[in-house]
Amino acid sequence: MSHEHRDDTGARFGMWIFLYTEVILFSGLFILYAVSLSKFPEQYSIASHKLNIYFGGANTLVLLTSSLTMAMAITAIQRGRKKQTLILCCSTIGLALLFLVNKFFEWSAEIGHGIYPGSEELAAMGPGVTNFFNLYYFTAGLHGIHVIIGATLIGVVTVLVSKGRVNSEQYTLLENSALYWHLVDLVWIFLFPLYYLIL
Amino acid sequence: MSETPSRYGGFFTESPRSGILGWVTSTDHKRIGLLYLGCIVTMFIVGAVLGLALRLQLFEPGTGIMEAQTYNATFTVHGVIMIFLFIIPSIPAAFGNLLLPIQIGARDVSFPRVNLLSWYCYIAGAILAVTAIFSGGGPPDTGWTFYVPFSTQTTTNVNLAVSAAFMLGFSSILTGINFVTTIHRLRCKGMGWGKLPLFVWTLYATAWIQVLATPMIGITLALIFVERIFGAGLFDVAKGGDPILFQHLFWIYSHPAVYIMILPGMGVISEIIPVFARKPLFGYWAMALSSLAIAFAGSLVWAHHMYASGMSDMAIMIFSFLTFIVAIPSAIKIFNWVSTLYKGSIQLAPPMLYALSFIFLFAIGGLGGLALGAAAADIHLHDTTFVVGHFHYTMFGGTGFAFFAALHYWLPKFFARMYNHKIATLAWALIFVGFNVTYMAMQAVGIQGMPRRYYDYLPQFGPLNMVATIGSWILAVGLIIMFVNLWRGIRYGTPVGKNPWGGATLEWEVPSPPPMENFGAEDPVVTRGPYDFKGVIADEP
Numbered sequence: 183m184s185h186e187h188r189d190d191t192g193a194r195f196g197m198w199i200f201l202y203t204e205v206i207l208f209s210g211l212f213i214l215y216a217v218s219l220s221k222f223p224e225q226y227s228i229a230s231h232k233l234n235i236y237f238g239g240a241n242t243l244v245l246l247t248s249s250l251t252m253a254m255a256i257t258a259i260q261r262g263r264k265k266q267t268l269i270l271c272c273s274t275i276g277l278a279l280l281f282l283v284n285k286f287f288e289w290s291a292e293i294g295h296g297i298y299p300g301s302e303e304l305a306a307m308g309p310g311v312t313n314f315f316n317l318y319y320f321t322a323g324l325h326g327i328h329v330i331i332g333a334t335l336i337g338v339v340t341v342l343v344s345k346g347r348v349n350s351e352q353y354t355l356l357e358n359s360a361l362y363w364h365l366v367d368l369v370w371i372f373l374f375p376l377y378y379l380i381l
Numbered sequence: 382m383s384e385t386p387s388r389y390g391g392f393f394t395e396s397p398r399s400g401i402l403g404w405v406t407s408t409d410h411k412r413i414g415l416l417y418l419g420c421i422v423t424m425f426i427v428g429a430v431l432g433l434a435l436r437l438q439l440f441e442p443g444t445g446i447m448e449a450q451t452y453n454a455t456f457t458v459h460g461v462i463m464i465f466l467f468i469i470p471s472i473p474a475a476f477g478n479l480l481l482p483i484q485i486g487a488r489d490v491s492f493p494r495v496n497l498l499s500w501y502c503y504i505a506g507a508i509l510a511v512t513a514i515f516s517g518g519g520p521p522d523t524g525w526t527f528y529v530p531f532s533t534q535t536t537t538n539v540n541l542a543v544s545a546a547f548m549l550g551f552s553s554i555l556t557g558i559n560f561v562t563t564i565h566r567l568r569c570k571g572m573g574w575g576k577l578p579l580f581v582w583t584l585y586a587t588a589w590i591q592v593l594a595t596p597m598i599g600i601t602l603a604l605i606f607v608e609r610i611f612g613a614g615l616f617d618v619a620k621g622g623d624p625i626l627f628q629h630l631f632w633i634y635s636h637p638a639v640y641i642m643i644l645p646g647m648g649v650i651s652e653i654i655p656v657f658a659r660k661p662l663f664g665y666w667a668m669a670l671s672s673l674a675i676a677f678a679g680s681l682v683w684a685h686h687m688y689a690s691g692m693s694d695m696a697i698m699i700f701s702f703l704t705f706i707v708a709i710p711s712a713i714k715i716f717n718w719v720s721t722l723y724k725g726s727i728q729l730a731p732p733m734l735y736a737l738s739f740i741f742l743f744a745i746g747g748l749g750g751l752a753l754g755a756a757a758a759d760i761h762l763h764d765t766t767f768v769v770g771h772f773h774y775t776m777f778g779g780t781g782f783a784f785f786a787a788l789h790y791w792l793p794k795f796f797a798r799m800y801n802h803k804i805a806t807l808a809w810a811l812i813f814v815g816f817n818v819t820y821m822a823m824q825a826v827g828i829q830g831m832p833r834r835y836y837d838y839l840p841q842f843g844p845l846n847m848v849a850t851i852g853s854w855i856l857a858v859g860l861i862i863m864f865v866n867l868w869r870g871i872r873y874g875t876p877v878g879k880n881p882w883g884g885a886t887l888e889w890e891v892p893s894p895p896p897m898e899n900f901g902a903e904d905p906v907v908t909r910g911p912y913d914f915k916g917v918i919a920d921e922p
């Protein structure tokens with residue numbers, strides 16, 4: 183390309199549109215949640231109490247903190263503090279891993295109790311509870327995949343920062359990964375109360 | 382894609398890499414557009430062969446060339462290929478990529494690498510779809526709509542088929558994001574919103590639908606997938622799910638998707654009609670805004686596909702009413718095209734013939750759509766071959782013909798060679814006649830009560846089915862002549878200059894084929910409107 187074309191606003195604009203598509207992806211699941219909740223209000227509440235709120239609460243804290251470290255990473259790079267940026271990005275990735283480990287233990291415990299899609303014990307709890315857990319596993323699972331994608335993305339950007347390809351002059355990529363990460367956080371902020379808290 | 386070396390080759394010869402790598406790693410929007418075009422035409426031909434096989438089976442009652450299961454698989458694969466691999470990407474991904482940047486005076490799209498990625502997603506989707514046909518429990522037999530509970534229970538290879546559709550959806554989203562951003566950010570100097578060619582306006586509206594609606598099909602197909610693999614049961618009544626919800630989620634995407642299919646076609650027609658009537662387009666803003674109106678209103682009518690599946694009468698009435706509302710912006714477009722023709726000096730060149738038949742066929746399809754949108758009539762017509770006739774009129778008679786019009790209008794631009802007009806006119810006539818015979822007969826036999834997706838039928842439906850099948854042969858001959866003529870045209874046709882039709886949009890001002898980066902050293906500056914033909918004359922043939 184002879185004309186080096188650079189349009190940071192355009193890149194952010196594109197990212198925002200992409201985030202809309204993610205919101206709509208999850209909104210399909212929230213629609214299912216709303217419809218099923220109105221169909222099985224009591225069973226949903228019974229099922230919700232089977233979830234361990236400590237796991238969920240801890241993960242909420244982890245994700246909120248990771249959003250903070252990510253936002254701080256941007257300020258750091260704007261000020262040209264490369265080392266600080268690297269540390270903050272790595273902490274975000276660390277927190278993402280922590281989230282996944284936590285999730286692993288939570289799910290293992292639930293699966294240990296015979297609660298997983300297709301299990302007979304779950305089926306014995308009746309259609310409402312089954313539906314709650316099926317939806318829960320699918321929504322949280324999809325969110326988990328997004329955590330992995332987001333962390334990988336941040337990992338790539340971290341390498342680019344250390345190589346100096348992302349720097350205080352040109353950091354749209356870091357900003358865009360941060361936007362993505364905030365979205366991952368935001369989805370969880372809706373997920374957590376809907377499944378663990380309000381019922 | 383070889384070119385005689387002595388001639389100026391534009392982007393065909395100016396690539397940084399040569400050979401096949403220069404194509405499959407190129408981020409140039411014109412090369413990506415041509416890659417798409419090649420794949421899309423191939424897919425159309427495969428799909429059309431399957432369609433002809435369906436018609437052949439229906440030639441007479443009884444088992445002809447296939448058994449019931451083969452028939453089910455054939456119409457499913459025909460539908461999946463035509464919808465996801467042909468018509469959704471057809472005009473936006475092929476001609477949108479080729480033309481959008483040039484028409485707004487840009488050197489490329491906003492995210493050239495994402496653009497290439499979208500093509501690879503398309504290829505991955507195509508490979509998955511083809512693998513689905515030849516592996517596992519056999520080709521999928523659910524129909525392209527993948528309705529539950531059948532799609533979660535059949536032993537055929539639905540898993541791969543839905544993954545293919547998922548991948549293709551992703552490709553479509555990436556194209557959408559690219560186009561919206563490009564249109565917002567990369568218009569050249571002087572190219573205000575009021576100077577955009579209408580093709581760009583329709584691509585803009587389409588891109589928004591692609592971005593906002595496609596994720597819904599993504600999640601729906603993903604749910605089918607997990608249901609089949611893990612027994613997630615979200616659409617299974619026994620597990621507290623609801624099969625009707627599947628239909629809602631599916632149509633929340635798939636109804637807007639019909640506007641992804643038709644809007645770019647309407648844009649092509651809006652480009653062609655003024656050029657061959659030598660008159661500015663009638664009602665520019667009405668045309669531009671009606672595209673957005675269609676995109677908006679079109680997302681509120683999905684449940685008109687479900688009158689027969691169980692819904693409250695109130696909901697039926699609301700969706701029926703909203704369906705009638707969407708017809709208004711479409712009708713605005715039809716009236717404006719006709720008004721543009723009024724007192725124009727009309728030249729019946731091949732692109733214009735396709736454009737005029739688009740108006741005729743789309744009007745028939747659209748009016749049939751109103752008959753189906755009216756709940757009372759739909760209860761009778763639902764799941765008959767009337768529906769099949771109706772959507773072939775809108776999608777094939779509409780978008781398909783617009784795609785052919787675009788091929789005849791723009792290929793001479795990108796290959797700098799002209800096909801034979803006499804043969805093109807003959808092909809058009811055969812396609813037009815064959816098309817009407819085939820699908821009018823299908824609509825008629827549908828009104829008599831012939832169900833769709835049946836491989837066999839009662840003897841009283843015999844005559845009209847025979848007529849439809851004979852029509853499909855005329856159609857097939859026309860298609861073959863058209864493709865051969867176009868192919869010969871781009872290879873050996875008479876060389877033409879940069880503006881063979883006398884168009885006033887920017888693409889006709891750059892050399893043919895357009896150079897890499899479209900414009901020379903200077904960025905273009907636009908001073909007049911896209912349909913301002915004063916002083917614009919076609920090159921001498």
Ligand code: HEM
Pocket residue numbers: 428429430432433435436456457459460461463464468523524525526769773776777781832833834835853856
């Ligand atoms: C040579 C051209 C074509 C022929 C002969 C043809 C013929 C047919 C026939 C006979 C059916 C099945 C009727 C039934 O039993 O239900 C069918 C279904 C269908 N066709 Fe075509 N068709 C052609 C082109 C197209 C094009 C260009 C499109 C797309 C845009 C298309 C989209 C579809 C779809 C979506 C279905 C429904 C499949 C389903 O029921 O799941 N066809 N076609």
Ligand SMILES: [Cu+2]
Pocket residue numbers: 635636639682683685686
């Ligand atoms: Cu519809």
